[in-house]
Ligand code: C2E
């Protein structure tokens with residue numbers, strides 16, 4: 379084998395390491411330029427209240443319109459942005475863009491809906507996070523009670539005292555907090571009780587398994603009823619089938635988000651969805 383390639387395993391390993399490091403640096407430098415050139419767009423995915431079938435919010439989800447590549451999904455660049463700290467300017471752009479959009483929609487006569495924005499772990503650890511958010515609310519004229527910040531369960535659990543302190547400050551401004559990807563981390567129920575949050579998003583991996591077996595259903599049912607006992611709203615993400623929707627409805631889940639209702643869509647399409655009265659939401663009607 380060594381003779382064939384002329385290289386031993388060690389050399390091959392080093393080459394692949396080098397390649398990976400170069401790719402990473404390329405990605406970081408491209409990201410840096412993309413931030414300067416504002417090559418990003420926010421897509422919006424509607425959240426529907428199960429009780430009424432109405433859109434009561436949207437989640438802002440970033441995409442990168444990478445030159446010569448096309449639309450790049452967040453999983454391909456958010457980790458690099460996080461590692462290089464570029465997530466700080468990028469996250470600020472996201473928040474500002476989402477707030478501006480929310481204000482613009484309301485000014486154009488659309489009924490106010492919640493705007494959910496994801497915060498990464500590094501963003502959440504920033505000392506000046508609360509000040510930054512206040513400044514953006516000020517600059518954009520965004521109603522803080524329409525802003526819902528999503529932090530993942532694992533971000534929240536990193537340093538529980540710090541988390542509680544920051545969340546309290548945000549809640550004082552009227553901002554809502556949602557615990558994202560719930561079920562993928564390791565939060566003890568005791569901690570959940572301590573967190574000043576408003577809602578809990580059941581991770582899509584759980585929603586996916588929901589209809590697989592009675593035990594999966596039981597778990598979901600218990601999570602929902604526990605959340606309700608703690609006065610939290612429950613959002614299910616990644617709802618793809620009618621069977622999942624029915625089950626979530628039966629177990630009193632509050633909101634749903636998923637491809638069954640709509641994929642994340644560009645601003646103009648989101649606007650069209652928001653303008654539709656409930657009775658006009660043909661594609662939704664059949665599902666409720
Ligand atoms: P997330 O916050 O948990 O967002 C939900 C993800 O599930 C989104 O993926 C959404 O497109 C996807 N999704 C929604 N419905 C369905 C469904 O029915 N089936 C399936 N299979 N997937 C569904 P997306 O947009 O690729 O984002 C992935 C993750 O990237 C997000 O997970 C979030 O952690 C992160 N992210 C996205 N935008 C931002 C951002 O602006 N800032 C930060 N910090 N992170 C972001």
Ligand code: MG
Nearest residue numbers: 451452453642
């Ligand atoms: Mg995606």
Ligand code: MG
Nearest residue numbers: 437496528558
């Ligand atoms: Mg999210």
Ligand code: MG
Nearest residue numbers: 558559581615
């Ligand atoms: Mg999630």
